[in-house]
Structure formats: C-alpha cells, structure tokens
Amino acid sequence: MNEEVPQSGASSFFCVRERKVIMSSEWLSVAEIFGEDVFNDAVMQERLPKKVYKKLKQTIEEGKELDLETADVIAHEMKEWAIEKGATHYTHWFQPMTNVTAEKHDSFISPTGDGQVIMDFSGKELVKGEPDASSFPSGGLRATFEARGYTAWDPTSPAFIKDQTLYIPTAFCSYSGEALDKKTPLLRSMDTLNTQAVRMLHLLGNDTVKRVSATIGPEQEYFLVDKDLYSRRKDLIFCGRTLFGAPAPKGQEMEDHYFGALKPRVSAYMHDLDLELWKLGIPAKTKHNEVAPAQHELAPVFDTANIAVDHNQLTMEIMKKVAEKHGLTCLLHEKPFEGINGSGKHNNWSLTTDDGVNLLNPGRTPAQNTQFLIFLMAVIKAVDDYADLMRISAASAGNDHRLGGNEAPPAIVSIFLGDELTHVLESIENDTYFGKQEKIQLDTGAPVLPHFLKDNTDRNRTSPFAFTGNKFEFRMLGSAASVATPNIILNTAVAESLDQFYEELKDTDPADMDEAVHALLKRAIQKHKKVIFNGNGYSDEWVKEASRRGLDNLESTPDCLERLLTAKSITLFTKHHIYTEEEIRSRHDILLENYVKTIAIEARTMVDILSRDFLPALLSYTGAVASSTSSKKALLPDLKTDAEEALVRKLSNCYEILADGVQDLKEQLAKTEKEEDLKRSAFLGRNLLIPSLKHLGTAASEAEALIPENLLPYPSYDQLLFSL
Ligand code: ADP
Ligand code: MG
Secondary structure (H helix, E strand, C coil), X not given: CCCCCCCCCCCCEEECCCCCHHXXXXXXXXXXXXXXXXXXXXXXXXXXXXXXXXXXXXXXXXXXXXXXXXXXXXXXXXXXXXXXXXXXXXXXXXXXXXXXXXXXXXXXXXXXXXXXXXXXXXXXXXXXXXCECCCCCCCCCXXXXXXXXXXXXXXXXXXXXXXXXXXXXXXXXXXXXXXXXXXXXXXXXXXXXXXXXXXXXXXCCCCCCCCEEEEEEEEEEEEEEEHHHHCCCHHHHHHCCCCCCCCCCCCCCCCCCCCCCCCHHHHHHHHHHHHHHHHCCCCXXXXXXXXXXXXXXXXXXXXXXXXXXXXXXXXXXXXXXXXXXXXXXXXXXCCCCCCCCCCEEEEEXXXXXXXXXXXXXXXXXXXXXXXXXXXXXXXXHHHHHCHHHHHHCCCCXXXXXXXXXXXXXXXXXXXXXXXXXXXXXXXXXXCXXXXXXXXXXXXXXXXXXXXXXXXXXXXXXXXXXXXXXXXXXXXXXXXXXXXXXXXXXXXXXXXXXXXXXXXXXXXXXXXXXXXXXXXXXXXXXXXHHHHXXXXXXXXXXXXXXXXXXXXXXXXXXXXXXXHHHCHHHHHHHHHCCCCCHHHHHHHHHHHHHHHHHHHHHHHHXXXXXXXXXXXXXXXXXXXXXXXXXXXXXXXXXXXXXXXXXXXXXXXXXXXXXXXXXXXXXXXXXXXXXXXXXXXXXXXXXXHHHHHHHHHHHHHHHHHHCXXXXXXCCCCCHHHHHHCC
C-alpha cells in the first residue's frame, strides 16, 4: 500500500481521515488503492510468465480452454500474491439461486510430514471445487442423495482478497452438469448474445468486430438506520421490512431529501464504503440521498455484465458490513417502510464491441444509422416478445410491495424511447423522410453559465424500460435481487431477436441490403410499437391503455411466475442453451418457494410481535387509562371524563380487532402451510396472508398512534427514519 504524500492540488488524491488514526491528516491516492486487493490484469502481467499470461488472456477473451499445467502456474502466482497480502485461505465464491453469494474457506496449508506445513495451492484447486451442494436451493434438480456439487473457476472475473482470504469467482453446478447458480446461465447468455450480435454485424458489412459484450451499470438504492434501533425491531430483523408503524409527522412530502446535503454519519459511511469498494476494484462513482428519508443510492461505472453482476453482489455485502462498523444497519429490502418510497435497482444495459463502439449509440443521425436501428429494434422486439419474462426477472415478495406504488413503474412492461427516436421509427414505418434534427441549445438565460446541447432523450422516470441516450435502463428490479436474472433474460431475448433478423436478411444481396433492412424494420415496428409508451407510466390511464393494447399487467409474483413454464419460454431458453427444461423448472420452483416462505415468515413475525409485544403494551396502556379514569370518577363523580372514556373505548376496539386478526392470520397460515402443492400454497399466501398482513398492519399503525412513544415495545418510524 502506497502511503506517499502527494503534491498539493493533485486532483486524483483524496483525503482519508478515518483510515488509521496515525494517518489522520495524510492524503492517500485513490488511484493507488483502486484495485489493490484484486488479482487484476496489471498484477497478472507483472507476475505471470509471458506465455502463461497470453494463454490466460486467450481463455478470458476467446473462451479457449486452459490446460492444467498453465493453471498450476497461475495458481502458484495467485497464492504467492495472496500470501503477501496477508491471506491464509482461499475460497471458491459462487452465486447459488438465492440472492446472496456463498463461500467455503480452505487454508493453503499442506503438512510436510515433519510436523511442519507449507503453503500450497494447485491448478486443480484453482479450477475446480467440490462443495457439498445439498443445502442450497436446487428446485428439485439435485436429489439429496447426490449431494455433490462442483464449482468451476470463472477466469473472466478477477480473483480478489477479502478477510484474509483469496476469493475465486466460480460457477456452481451439480454432479450431472446442471447449473445450480446464476453465473452459469449469465455466462451462457453473454456467449449467445455475442455470437448473434457479431454475426449480425458481419452481415451488415462490419467485419472488424470480433466480440460484443453486454455492459451493465446497476444503480443500487438502500436505507440506513441506526443499528441499536434496528436491533429492537423484530420485523426488520426477521423480514427486512417493518410490518407496520404509525407514520412520522414528516415523510417525504417536502422533497428535501433527494440530492440533499449528506448528514455527517451518512457521509462518513459512504466515504468508507467507497474506499472498501475501490480496494476491491469496484468503480463506485455516484452517491446521493434518495427521495425517502434515510434512503440513499450508489452507482458504479458500468462494466461487462459478468463482472458488473459479481461487483453488485459484493457491493451489497460490503454495504452491510461497512454499516456495522458505523453503528448502522443497511436495509436492502424493497419496501422497508410503509408510506414512503421503497428501493429498487436500475439495470443500465448496452452492447459494446471489442473495438469500443456502443451499439446503442444513435450517433448524430440515428435515421441513417442502420447498425443502431437494427440493434435498437432487436431490443424493442425482445422486450415486447418476452415482456412476461422481463417481469419475472423483477418478481419477488418484497418487490410486489413496490411495483405499481408511487416509487416504481407498474407491473406492465413498456418502453420509453423519447420523441426523437419515436419520430425516427414513425418515419420508417410511414416511409416519410426523417431529416436530421439539429440539437437544440439549452438556454439557461444566464450568460455566465456554459451552454449545453440538449440530450435527444428527455428523462422519463416513470417507464420500466427507458432509452436514456445510449443505453436502456430497466427500472423494475428490486433492490435486494441479484442483477443476474434480468440480464440473463434480456441477453437471451435480444439474441433471439437478432437471430430472427439474421434469418430474414441472410440471403440478401449486399447491394439490396439497405432496402431489406428498411423493410424488416418497418415490419418489426408495426408488430412491436404497442410496447412503446412515452407518457406517464404511473397514471391510471396507462393501465387502461396498456390493457387495450393487449399488454400484460402481471401484478403479483405468483401471477407472473407460471409464464416461465410456457412453451415459448422453454423454447427460448433451450434453443439458446441458457437453461435446460429442468433448469427452468427448478428456477420456477425456487422463486415460488421463496415467495411462499417469505410471506410465511412475515405472518409468523406479525403474530409474534402483536401477541407478545404490541398487544400487551396496548392492553396495559388501556388499563392505565381506564383505572386513572375510574379512580378520578370515584373521587369526583361530577368530573367530565368523556375524552378519556372514548380513548379507552378506542383502545379496546383496536385490541379486539387486532386480537381477532391475529387469530385469523394464525389459521390462514396453518392452511397455507398445510397445502402441499407449491402453486396453490403461493396463491393462498397471496390471497389470504397478504391481505391479512395489510389489514393488521393498518390497524396496528392506527393503534400505535394512540400510544405514548415511551410505552411502545420497539422504536417508532419517527426514530428509525429521522435519527441519523
Ligand atoms: P441516472 O441519471 O439514471 O442516475 P447515469 O448517467 O448516472 O444515470 O448512469 C447510470 C448508470 O448507467 C451508471 O452506472 C453508468 O455507468 C451506467 N452506464 C452508462 N453507460 C452505460 C453503458 N453503455 N452500458 C451500461 N451501463 C452504462
Ligand atoms: Mg437511473
């Protein structure tokens, strides 16, 4: 670690006060610490013999197989580097079908027989691991008698060091080769998309391109609450969200939190978080306060899909870890609090060629940019054809609370293109020439300010899938989810569009290509324009209009999940070798099971909090008011106590409603849990438990507002949201 003191004024240097007390006034170079814990390209070049480095690069860039001899050399150098950095262990780090990662640590030690050890790490250990797979969700893919699972090194995502351990990103599969994770299908989808995109570019006469990669920039929203307060909320601990709470007198109505000045504790947290992420080579770029009180956002610079997904998993983990250090808890749940915005994740997505061209960049004259139009149209077609799968990629019990709320688009998948591109497509459809639109100067009216050119797409924050200048932004995702699934689906669906376009164009004489492309675009626009919507996606009119257009509005997780099993979905995934049919069924079952379990946990937590904490508090307060009223009355019979009596009545009413509700919820829970058919159980959860949870939540919040704060058995919304 370099601790040099830079020349003053160097912009790339950053003041790091919290790092170590003794360095409190020293400056540290971000450029120096960035990636210091990563076995990245620079380290590989420096450490690996030239021939070995070249072979590894071929594996990374062209997917060539790596021989064991080469792997041995890489493993050795990785281990030496890791030990120099203080590592004692290594782990195959993987992404089972939960939304979090998994790891099992092995030390490098190898006994030498004379009571001593050497530190050893072979190519075989680098390339393959055999964790016991029986306790990870497999959706029936792997019977427990065949518990073996394999992890396989993914050399395209660099190894790194965390907690004295060398982390090796790996894919995770069963003994018979079925993918038990999210990385394997993601890599498969990137490969398919690459093949289809390159083939299309070659057909269009662009023969310099060798590789096309999907790029992703996931913006991550989160809440920060004080850790002590958090630890007194059972609902936050068990469910990740509050099940009820009387609203604080102030919510987000003043619109003063979004982009507001950072509070010192939050700022210190974000600063520390940036440092930890930078050390791991994660290009954390933007941080700001979000709309709701205590809500924030972090966005990295985009990267290739595979690395961006790994980085987002790590980011979520490090967010939680750094929060602990600051006496905070980071909430990644989609709807931690009623009445204010929940958290999402925006998946910015584009396609980049190996020669650095963004295929979704319209250039100055989009109407004449055939390559751009084909790729744009491929995405529009993909999202329209597989809107239900896109919806599924954002489906979870947590995100169901958010979609269609004030903070998120409805469960209808549509595309925002902006005026200029919409005009371009209209002109193609109607054979009207679309002249070059001059960019308009943005006049701020203040001559001292620089003059900008206006972007050709305005921001539309209400669209679930918006074109934002040179990329698409998928905004439906929940904050806690892995970004792997939406990208698997998007990559595959776009690959399928490109495949169909290729089949239509492949026999065209190059001289007629422009005309053929024009005709193809025209047909595609006519077929898919129904998915384009530039208006307000949050309005009720849109819900009606979408239904007229025949677009799906799949409101809840059980509603949409069955679409994963349609013939169309299975054909898409099996044709492109993303999932086998069994792998799709397993994902479906895991998602459904997760939904059922999440709601059951919420129901049990509600029963527990109400019966053991809240109702006793309510009862004792009612008792206190009642006895004070009656003793006053005994003392002074003519005293007016109407308000007190009304309060006792109100409190007692609340008690009755809640006690009855708890009883109902218990019975419904038992019924749901007795149901052996997963799908029926999910619908029971949706139709019985969720309405009951809502009903109890509202009633408890109303009752809570009647009770003095100091008698509440847990911290209130006031404290949770406004204490930092
Ligand atoms: P917003 O206004 O929605 O916050 P930003 O311009 O800050 O949008 O960008 C959001 C994210 O989009 C960032 O993570 C950024 O790196 C990412 N991004 C930019 N270009 C691309 C691209 N070509 N492919 C994928 N992601 C991109
Ligand atoms: Mg955004």
